[in-house]
Amino acid sequence: MGLIKTVGLTKTYNGTNAVDGIDLSIKEGVCTALLGPNGAGKTTTLNMLTGLINATSGTISFDDRYMGDRRKYIGYLPQYPKFYGWMTGEEYIIFSGQLAGLTKKEALSRSDELLSLVGLSEDKKKRVSGYSGGMKQRLGIAQSLIHSPKLLILDEPVSALDPIGRREVLELMKTLKEKTSILFSTHVLHDAEEICEEIFIIKKGKLIIEGDLVELQRKYQKPTIYLNTEEPIEDWSTTIKQKEWLRHMDVKKNKITVTVEDMDMAREALLTDESLRKLKINSFEVAKTTLEDLFMEVTGK
């Protein structure tokens, strides 16, 4: 049973589907990434999960064990968190905690804990209006954790940050995922690969690829040979079309990219091919495609 599950989740704005029939199932105890290019519908999807907007159609169900308003079990950090600048960092966290149902005392001790976790202990008495972007992001994470949510939803948590801030937040997320399930959106596969177990790739509001990250990586890791010859290679390429080790090929004048089923067989066959040798091989490279290639292919254009 997923922690949160959607069926046919759809959001329509002015006749176009920003999110188009998405079925998600977020597992408990797992870090999940919602991947996709800008405008794919990531934020809209997250907003529906948090209840900030209503789905046009489709359903969202939260784990039966957690009764009532699902906002009680969700911590959320928007892409651009906006605070009451007149409050101090500490006041904001306590305010958030009280809204989430903690007593003032609980909120106070929890805020101490969280502010030191995100490294804001020294600045907690300062007004939020004076915080830097990175500090606001960390304060945002602290407020999202105040009620020890079952599911932490982060919208592009690192995209607005500089490399150092990015590293800090990613490290923080690694610590957090020990204690709580995380769902975050990003347009950078690398961020997802670094901390996630599960990914969902969406494009134009539709779910394209989903599953366990390691499995997907394996699945899309296809052995590939890049060949470059002095003479044109097109004519020769027809001779290998029927080989059982071939999966796919892509020919361009003097270059050929061969994706293969069995690397050893392919290598043996190609290197002993007399007619290929006559074309004068310039380079022969063995490599593997990655999820990155797939992601670029899927999200590109």
Added chain:
Amino acid sequence: MEEILNELQSVRWDLLAPIAIVSFVLMIVAMVDCFKHGKTNGPQWVWILVIVFVNLIGPILYFIFGRRSE
């Protein structure tokens, strides 16, 4: 001359003074906020001038239009 003096004495200064006091307090509060808060619509020094020199309504104009919220 004597008449005017008499009339000036009959004016209830104890009742008029609070007007000056209240507008002075308003001015001080607006000044303090303008400096401390620091975010204004338009240049800050213009608002300082408005607060100090536009009698009575200067501070109010500042709070309504000059102060940029956070």
Added chain:
Amino acid sequence: MKQWTILFKKEFKESLRNFKWVWIPLVFILLGITQPVTSYYLPEILKNFGGMPEGVIMEFPMPTAPQVLAETLGQFNQIGILVLVLAFMGVVAGERNSGTNIMVLVKPVSYTAYMLSKWAHMTLLAFVSYLSGFLIALYYTYQLIGSVPASDVVSGFVVYTLWLLFVTTIVLLFSTIFKSTAAVAALTLGLSIILSLLSSITPELMQWSPGMLASHSYYLFQTGEANDGLWLSVVSTVLLVVAMLSISVYIFKKKEVATHTS
């Protein structure tokens, strides 16, 4: 209820920090002082500096105490309401536009509590400002001109309070509907002016109107008695306030918190 208190405290603290709790009451206090003072000294000032042609004898009768109180409410009705509307036009729209409401409403917070806390705070601030201005005006009127029976003062005061309540509720409603704070201010002021004008032009048709409340309270100051139709406009105002509050909450719930960006 607990959340309501937290949200209310937040509103209160915010208005303390941006000095709304200082300057708005001070504006009403200033109005409460200046009106009786002007009413008292105006005849004299006109007599001395009016530049009346020689030989013209004009009598400027000293206004009565109830008149001065009514004139003070007249000041509150113009400048006071202008100030309140401008100060609170962003009560809901402001947080929507800046996005500060997102992290609040993503918590298990009742939308109704969120709206009611804003309304209650705004109304309280308006009431305290009005009360302090009125008390000062009462003191000055007593010192300079004379007294008005306490019961008349209280009943007139209460009736006018309802009109203020009506205005702050319109601000809440419009601030929920419209994004532009300028539109909120313009429409609230426009509507309250129209209601007041219609009530003075065609009182017979406007018996139900909240716009009648101000003149009812003037009448109470002067006669101590309820004018015809007082109860009708009191009841309709209360009903309108409840209706507008419910509509505001309903619209707020219906409107989505997060706005579509692309």
